[in-house]
Amino acid sequence: MASILSKKQKKKQKTTTLSHLKTLGHQLLSSRAHINNLPTLLSFVSSSSPPQFALESLLSLHSFFTPVLSDLTPSSAKLSAATDDPDLIYRTWLRAKFHDFVRSLVDVSVSPQSDETLNEVVLDTLMEFVKLGNGGRFNSAIYHKLIYSIIHSTSPVDFVLDLLVSKYFKYIDVRYFTCISVEKISRTLEEKGFPGTNGNKENHSIESTEHLIHKIHQVLSRIPALEGSVDKMDHEMWSESGENENLSGEQKEGKKRKSEKNNSKVLSASTIAKRMKLKFTKAWITFLRLPLPLDVYKQVLVSLHQAVIPHLSNPVMLCDFLTKSYDIGGVISVMALSSLYILLTQHGLEYPNFYEKLYALLTPSIFMAKHRAKFFQLLDSCLKSPLLPAYLASAFAKKLSRLSISVPPSGGLVIVALIHNLLRRHPSINCLVHREDDEAAKEDTEADKRVSDNADDARTGTDVSDRKLGVDHFNDEERDPKKSRAMRSSLWEIDTLRHHYCPPVSRFVLSLENDLTVRAKTTEISIQDFSSGSYSTIFGDEIRRRVKQVPLAFYKATPTSLFAESDFAGWTFKYDGKKNKNGGAEENETTEELKEGDHNTAKRPRI
Template sequence: MTSIQSSSKKRKNKGLGDNNKRKKKHQDLSDVRKLGEQLLSSRAHINNLPLLLNFLDLKSSYPREFLLESLLSLQSFFTPLLPQLPSSSAKPTEDPESIYQTWVRSKFDDFVQCLIQLALSPSLDEEALREVVMDTLMECVKVGNAGTFHSSIYHKFIHSLVYSTEEYDTLLNLLVTKYFKYIDVRYFTYISLEKITRTLDVKDCQANYSPDTDPESANTKLESPARASGQLLVCNIHHVISKIPPLEQLGENSEYEMWNGSGVFSKEGKTKSKKTKGTEEKQGEVKKSSNDVASSANISKKMKLKFSKAWMSFLRLPLPIDVYKEVLVALHQTVIPYLSNPILLCDFLTRSYDIGGVISVMALSSLFVLMTEHGLEYPNLYVKLYALLEPSIFIAKHRAKFFQLLDSCLKSPLLPAYLAASFAKKLSRLALTVPPSGGLVIIALIHNLLRRHPSINCLVHQEDDGETETVKSGIDHFNNEETDLLKTNAMRSSLWEIDTLRHHYCPPVSRFVLSLENDLTVRSKTTEVAIKDFSSGSYATIFKEEIRRRVKQVPLAFNKTTPTSLFSETDFAGWIFQSSDC
């Protein structure tokens, strides 16, 4: 009976304790609100400032309501004071006001540091609260430098973001959707990333493969935690820089939206407006509109410069394999069009193209853009391109783009006959071993080669030049292992491999090879084949195409009697089949 009474008494005490906690929580929240109200009302309560800062510590056991209430009070306190506060490096004088201002500035720096830690903290699982923290931080960036964009605070935030070892995709997505639309935010993001990459220790970031070998076959296991963190840092930099939208998406004549109206782009505009003030008054609205266009052009020029510096600094780092591939795949679309001088990528791309394998295939797109649009001369292009023609290329992930670029590179009618013949012969030799989808794209490529270069049409029907014994012996003068295009002897050979495709087991291949029987030298009666229609083919695409075809005649076999064996005796005349038991 006593134990029952004691347990009942404990439950009552526990209930009273919970009620007290709820009351205390309510009182504490009102106390936090009161601390903020006192701080905003008078300097006499300035000591409330460090008390409110303590509530921003996630390691404490305070409820989230305390953090939010303290955050709002501190933002309301600091925002009107920011233009008047001295810089963080300023030393106070003996004046009490100067000492006070310097002390408040130090507390503001603590506030900013708390905001950065809160924004990046994985413990802050409430996305709405994280957004409030991010908005507060960006407000400090907006007016923290005497009313102008505070690049120092923003650099601290980007530095902490890049060096973070936690997952930060949610925060980065918030930054992209809400703040990267402002041109000055993007501008200072490029500046911060370029500063970070310049100060990195290359040895800490270096991967365990030589740039002269194929990264696919290299050992990418890291040797030390320092190197692992360096590799993660490079990945984080790429993650951020690749998320920044390019300037041209807004349009050349658009009014660029600024996070801070009196930012870096307005200084030059103000200077110009002072010089041309009298002229503008005379010429009126027409002059004003032309001045707006000049301002847009100036913004575009500055953005391209910072964009180029950030990307070139990043590309000088030793990139991990996965980042290397992602960069090469998107470089010709997301980077080259927006660089101030795309030729700066020449060394990076030629070095990547010389590696070989899938890396060369990925680098080819950007290298081709530099050659065709920016005047880059690369004499070894066709030698390296010829070396990439291997059976593995027909099952590579990026084969579609490669075959289209290969066709474009061989399009010029000024190519020497020996070079076109070497490519045609190399492709025809590969047709013997590649899958049916590869055979289709090879026929399309050779079709275009024969049509563009009439001088190699002799390969279709090579005449006997008196070497009767050599021809009868079946010797092919083409050297498939030769890497020098001048010494392959392709012009002395023929496309006999293509002739074997007439009897290919795959009907689409045997049907398509008949297109080479036309006289391709008559350009007016023939057209080039679109390589993109065949470049991404596979067994699946061939099968889907075949089942969609309407077949008029189908070969059928009828048996008048039920067969008792797989083959009849007439199928193998003269052969005797006996079982092992006989």
């Protein structure tokens, strides 16, 4: 039966002209006798109708419903079978048709077949009903249908969402009810449970769940936070816009006080402002409990410390989410460090294993990570406290020193800057700078020996002086800094940077030769100046330098390798070139000349 009716409607739409629709609209607006034109016009408000037909029907229906919204029967009222009041029956029927109209508008707004111009008119019409459809109060039911359809749409709705953000998110009540709708949708998704991975049906459910989470984040991340004081009385509200344009300032205040006194159910701007942080917090906390896809997870962690934490009612509520993210390791831990650091330093969060996890993040891959600049700045801030134990400071210094051997030149510059600041802040670890033999190890304090004895050292019970020369007792693979035995080692890796092939690194190492124990004579190095370095930045700085003396080298024959074989014992550098037309005679001659030549002229003089 329904298919037969739809076919009849399609035939009717084909035979209907735009002028006929205008006539139907004028008749509907002019007399109640033409009320039967309402279902006809309503059938044209769909994405399958031509845009001009849908637009003409929409304008006529909007003009018809706007003045009668306040007279419609409430949605909660039920019509009994014994009711004989024709006016009540008429108003109840109009209420049902109004709901059908709103449902059609919502469907058109999220349909991929709709025209952008039509979408803009549809959104404005819906928001007009949101403002007027509840007796002057914000109609949250209609607005929730719109947000629900945007999130559950299977096609992109970026245009409608951008319109909603640009035109209506400036109103505090729109933001307020957006948070409420997002929280409801997230909570419903959480209560349904998350599907497994067995079967095609479940895999399809997983894809749909991830799609919903993407859409929820897309809406939630666009909600502007409440700016300024919550006691401000001039927050603009959509439900009150356009009503007081012709009133003076005193009249506006008097009307606002009167409405608040007479109707306690009406939410004022100040009331919404006080509740906004709570709703904003609930929306984010409920969303973060969902199984976030990896791309959404990273986007959340990147913006959490700037766009979310400062505007929450109680930021400590994020501690579970952030500590779990920090325990994952890798890039996720690096991205979670910014928000976790704010909770630790500004909101009194206690995290006993914080430095152990931070120590575990120091790997060669971190020097090529996308967010390495922010990580190095936070690492320097985390190690700034003068109350940091000596074994922790020495472990971080030694770990960074060991990494300097395997990282790019830009990483070497950052490491030297970090170690410089560590040595300046913690004079107790200056013994790591110059330790030629084991005699210096005898001067360890009793506290250092206790730390070393508790570090599961296999040589516990042996005398320190029995240790062999040239042995580094630092355990690079140990994840616990307390057990790494860093206080028994030295920063010998930094000495190798004196002869680094990159001139900026070898020059920068000279900063560690100053007496860093005298704090008045030295200053801390800004990590921000080196944290975002790369090969290109170093090369750009070098070509811009003004060099007064240029070193020259002369060769009896063209060299075939960058380094001489004597620089790397056990390594060979062979030139696998193609033979020339003369049968390779010239190549053999060149090889003999290279063997006889003095490679020492190509070597850089060492200090």
